[in-house]
Amino acid sequence: MDILVCVKRVPDTSENEIEVNSSGSDIERDDLVYSVNEWDNYAVEEAIQIRDKVGGSVTVVTVGDDESEEVLRREMAMGADQGVLLSDDAFEGSDGKGLATILKAEIEKGKYDLIMTGAQADGGAAQVGGMLAAMLDLPYASLVNLIDVVDDTKIKVGREIEGGNQEMNEVDLPCVLSIQTGINEPRYVGIRGIRKVASVEIPVHGAADLGLDASAVGEAAAKVKRQDYFVPDMGEGAEMLEGSTEEIIEKLIELLKAKGGVK
Amino acid sequence: MAQIFAYILHKEGVADDSALELVAAAKKIDAAASVTAIVVGSGVDAVCNEVAASYNEVWKIDGADFAYPNAEVIRKALVSIVPKGALVLIPHNTFGMDLGPGLSVKLDTAFVSDVVDFEGIDGDALKVVRQEYSGMVSTHVTCDTAAGAIITVRPGAFQPDESKSAGGAVTDKTGDAGDLGVSRRFLEVVEAEMGDVDITKSEILVSVGRGIEDEDNLEIAQELADAMGADVSCSRPIVDAKWMEKSRQVGTSGQTVSPKVYLACGISGSFQHMGGIKGAPFIVAINKNAKAPIFQLADVGVVADILEFLPDLAEAIEEAK
Numbered sequence: 001m002d003i004l005v006c007v008k009r010v011p012d013t014s015e016n017e018i019e020v021n022s023s024g025s026d027i028e029r030d031d032l033v034y035s036v037n038e039w040d041n042y043a044v045e046e047a048i049q050i051r052d053k054v055g056g057s058v059t060v061v062t063v064g065d066d067e068s069e070e071v072l073r074r075e076m077a078m079g080a081d082q083g084v085l086l087s088d089d090a091f092e093g094s095d096g097k098g099l100a101t102i103l104k105a106e107i108e109k110g111k112y113d114l115i116m117t118g119a120q121a122d123g124g125a126a127q128v129g130g131m132l133a134a135m136l137d138l139p140y141a142s143l144v145n146l147i148d149v150v151d152d153t154k155i156k157v158g159r160e161i162e163g164g165n166q167e168m169n170e171v172d173l174p175c176v177l178s179i180q181t182g183i184n185e186p187r188y189v190g191i192r193g194i195r196k197v198a199s200v201e202i203p204v205h206g207a208a209d210l211g212l213d214a215s216a217v218g219e220a221a222a223k224v225k226r227q228d229y230f231v232p233d234m235g236e237g238a239e240m241l242e243g244s245t246e247e248i249i250e251k252l253i254e255l256l257k258a259k260g261g262v263k
Numbered sequence: 264m265a266q267i268f269a270y271i272l273h274k275e276g277v278a279d280d281s282a283l284e285l286v287a288a289a290k291k292i293d294a295a296a297s298v299t300a301i302v303v304g305s306g307v308d309a310v311c312n313e314v315a316a317s318y319n320e321v322w323k324i325d326g327a328d329f330a331y332p333n334a335e336v337i338r339k340a341l342v343s344i345v346p347k348g349a350l351v352l353i354p355h356n357t358f359g360m361d362l363g364p365g366l367s368v369k370l371d372t373a374f375v376s377d378v379v380d381f382e383g384i385d386g387d388a389l390k391v392v393r394q395e396y397s398g399m400v401s402t403h404v405t406c407d408t409a410a411g412a413i414i415t416v417r418p419g420a421f422q423p424d425e426s427k428s429a430g431g432a433v434t435d436k437t438g439d440a441g442d443l444g445v446s447r448r449f450l451e452v453v454e455a456e457m458g459d460v461d462i463t464k465s466e467i468l469v470s471v472g473r474g475i476e477d478e479d480n481l482e483i484a485q486e487l488a489d490a491m492g493a494d495v496s497c498s499r500p501i502v503d504a505k506w507m508e509k510s511r512q513v514g515t516s517g518q519t520v521s522p523k524v525y526l527a528c529g530i531s532g533s534f535q536h537m538g539g540i541k542g543a544p545f546i547v548a549i550n551k552n553a554k555a556p557i558f559q560l561a562d563v564g565v566v567a568d569i570l571e572f573l574p575d576l577a578e579a580i581e582e583a584k
Contacts, residue, residue: 013396013397013399017554018396018399018400027396027400097367097368097373122395122396123393123395124376124377124393124394124395124397125375125376126360126364127363127374127376128364129364130361130363130364130368131364131365131374134338134365134366134369138446139335139447140447141447142334142357143357143361158453159361160357161358161452161516162356162357162515163455163517164509164512164516164517165455166452167449167451167452167453168450168451168453169449169450170447170448171447171448172446172447181499181500181503182499182503185504223407224373224375224404224407225404226402226403226404227390227405228402228403229395229400229402230402230403232394232398232400232401232556237559237564238546238548238558238560238561238562238564239563239564240564241563241564241565245567245575248565249575249576249579250579252563252565253576253579253583255545255547256491259524259545260466260467260523261467261491261493261524261526262467262490262580263467263491263492
């Protein structure tokens with residue numbers, strides 16, 4: 001099975017505090033640690049496991065600048081067979097639909113049985129997978145947390161739904177799936193793996209290579225545009241306990257007792 | 264103003280809470296808008312009549328094909344009936360996430376997801392508020408609605424509009440639904456397994472998140488829970504890492520709990536997690552990141568490393584007994 005996984009380089013929120021810059025035009029990007037989007041990493045692991053079971057190949061693709069190459073190499077060190085970087089000044093400012101349009105053009109250059117994205121990325125929109133599927137006229141399932149390959153023509157997928165329940169579906173191939181975290185345990189990528197793929201050439205495709213009209217992507221085509229960033233005001237906020245650890249604990253136990261929090 | 268539609272989720276003949284939240288959301292876009300509910304399912308007359316009180320109109324699609332909410336089938340039906348240029352509001356839950364993006368492509372409209380607020384419309388430019396980076400920052404986003412828009416709205420972001428003053432008529436649109444041939448077939452729902460402890464019945468929960476850092480450290484949370492007479496629950500990353508069972512996960516994709524006291528330890532406070540807490544528990548947040556969103560939602564906050572703080576707290580509680 002030939003599988004393509006769309007990945008994204010994002011600020012690592014478990015390593016960083018995300019703060020808004022003074023003008024509100026962006027988040028503070030100095031000193032941010034970047035990594036592959038967590039959901040995408042699960043998708044790549046799942047693709048590798050399927051390939052190892054039934055044969056085929058895994059291609060990772062990303063839309064981004066030169067620095068995005070590092071996430072492709074990371075996923076190749078994990079076990080993906082090849083990476084493709086989609087990069088062009090014309091792609092800047094693309095909204096979700098613009099990104100899906102760029103990815104669609106790359107996908108149509110190849111032949112894939114299964115296309116995966118992470119369920120969402122840093123923007124939390126959870127949109128690219130579903131758009132891609134509709135543009136390619138392929139079936140789609142989101143929030144996938146189980147994949148069983150039935151045969152060459154169909155797979156069985158589990159979707160995460162509310163309350164810890166799982167919705168099982170049978171989906172025709174080829175199809176697009178967005179992958180939820182927890183579907184597997186992504187393997188550790190060691191320094192040796194990274195070294196092994198350090199010199200592998202990664203093709204870079206721009207708008208012209210993809211046969212894309214520059215006006216169909218980028219800021220000009222975007223119907224959805226971010227205006228600014230700000231820190232949400234979510235109400236009063238908590239009463240913050242301050243003082244020495246002993247003082248804080250004493251006060252906290254008093255509060256917990258009053259609220260029935262100590263039996 | 265373009266026509267505004269709201270997609271109604273329902274279960275066992277009853278409309279979801281989001282049905283009235285979407286009325287409020289539509290009125291926030293345009294107080295004068297006529298709002299039409301779209302109800303799709305099998306045997307949905309009761310739901311249609313229920314929401315008719317709150318919507319100017321109700322469009323019904325009713326048939327065996329829609330007995331289970333298969334997003335592919337429903338997308339095809341909606342593409343046939345939604346007029347050009349319309350705004351369609353859909354709850355941003357696991358169904359809405361499945362339906363929304365593809366529907367926007369097929370209707371060739373703008374798409375904006377997980378909206379928490381609307382701040383007016385200027386010509387065709389609708390200004391909305393979204394959150395990024397797990398709620399750590401918010402953004403203003405403009406959405407060009409000239410060709411219509413699909414908008415998914417965060418459950419709970421709008422207070423339900425209880426006015427029930429609309430009293431709309433129900434129109435059967437089933438005949439307009441068109442070709443429903445599918446490539447994704449619903450099989451079954453596998454219900455979550457209950458673990459050894461039913462956290463939905465717990466009065467006190469010591470809940471741990473990413474801040475616990477390592478599986479071995481769960482012991483610290485268990486010791487504190489033992490001292491308090493509490494059960495241990497967790498947020499999603501702990502289940503993803505397979506350190507605890509799914510039955511212990513609090514959140515929209517896990518269990519819904521309603522304890523008296525909820526101790527959130529090393530949990531950032533994403534809306535998916537907080538969406539699993541019902542009622543009004545006394546929430547104590549302990550987190551080393553003073554800017555974690557949880558401090559905006561909790562009653563009491565402590566900025567501390569839970570790996571050091573929880574053992575001290577457990578010891579002090581034991582001593583105080």
